Amino acid sequence: MADYFNTMIMPMLEGAKMTILLFLIAIAVSIPLGFLLTLAVNSRFKPLSWLAQTYIYLMRGTPLLLQLLLICFGLPLIPVIGEYLILDRFVAACLGFILNYAAYFAEIFRGGLLSIDKGQYEAAKVLGLNKWQTTTRIILPQMFRIALPSVSNESITLVKDTALLYAVAVPELLHFAQTAVNRDFTIVPFFIAGIIYLLITLVLTMFFKWLEKRFKFE
Template sequence: MSWDYIFTVMKPMLEGAQMTIFMFLFAIVLSVPFGFGITLIMRSRFKPLAWIAHMYVYVMRGTPLLLQIFFFCFGLPLLPVIGEYLVFDRFVAAAIAFILNYAAYFAEIFRGGLLSVDKGQHEAAKVLGLTRRQTMMKVIIPQMIRVVLPATANESITLIKDTALLYAVSVHELLYYAQAAVNRDGQLIAFFIAAIMYLLMTLVLTLLFKGLEKRFSFE
C-alpha cells in the first residue's frame, strides 16, 4: 500500500469531513438555543404548554435518531394534503431531524442545570431589586452554564459521531466516502483514516470544552 493511494483516498474523505463539520455546526448552533427555549417552556406555569414541551422531549428522546432522519427525509412527503410542500433536500431534512432531536437532549440538560441552582439565589436577587430577566441573565444562567458544560460536551461529541448516520440517506459525508473507498478497493485503510478524522474532531471538541469549563470555574 503506497502513500499515493492513501492521499488519493483522503482527498474525497476530506470533502466528506467538511460536510460532517458543517452538519455538526449547523445542528449545534440551532439546537442549543432551541433546547434552552424548550427548557423554559417546560418550566412554564401554563400547564398545557409545559405538558406539550415535556411530551416533545419524551418523543424525541424515546425514538431512534435514525428513525427520525428517515421520517423527515422520506416520511414527510407522504403526509396527506401537505406532503407535497414538505419535500426537502436530504441534507436539510436530516438537519431538521438532528436539530429537533438534540434540542430535546439539551433541554433536559439545561433543565437539570436550572434545578441545580439553589433557590436562595432567586431570593437574593429579588432582595437586590433585580428583575426576573436580570436574575436569569446575570445570576442563574452563569451558574447553570458551569453545571451543564460537562454534559453539553458529551452531547456535542456524540453529535459529531452521529453525523455518520447521514450515510443512511446518502448524504456525502465522511463515512460515505470511506465506505465507497472500501467497496471499490476492498481495503480497510479508508475506515482507519475515517476513525482518525473522527478522533481528531472529538479531540478538538474536548479541548474546547475543557477551556470553557476552566473559564466558567469559580474555583
C-alpha cells in the same frame, strides 16, 4: 502509492467537511432551541409546558435514525401536502439533528436549573434584584456553568451521530470510507475515518475544556 493515498483520502476529507458543517449547524440551532424548550417546560402556562414535555419525550424516546428516515422519506408520502415537504437530503438531515438534539439539550439545561439552590433566589431578592436581573445575572450563568460538561458530552455524541447521514444518502465521511473499502477491498479507510473522527472530537474536547476553565474563574 502517493496517488492512491490521495485518491482515497481527498474524498474522505470532503466528507469530513460535510460532517463538520452539519455539526456546526445542528449545534448552533439546537442549543438555543433547547434553552427555549427548557423555558417552555418551566412555563406557568400549563398547555405550553405539557406540549414541550411531550415533544421532549417523543424526541428522546425514539431513535434519531427513525426520525431522519421519517423526515427524508416519510414526509413526502403524506397525502395532499407531501409534495410540498420534499426536502434536500442535507437540509432534511440538519432538521432531524436539530429537532432531536434540542430535546436533549433542553433536559440538560433543565437539570442545570434544578441544581441551583433555592437560596440563590432569596439572596437576589434581599439584594433588591428584580426577576429579570436575578435570571440573567445569577441564575443563567450558574445554569450554563453546571450544564457545560453535559453539553460537552452531548456535542461529542452529536459528532459521532453524523455517521447516520450515511443511512439517508448524504455523502459524509463514513460514506466515502465505505466506498473506498468496497472499491479497494481494504479496511484502511475505516481506520483513517476513525482518526478523522478522533481529531474532530479532540478539537471539540479542548474547546469545551477551555470554556469550563473560563467559566470556573469568572
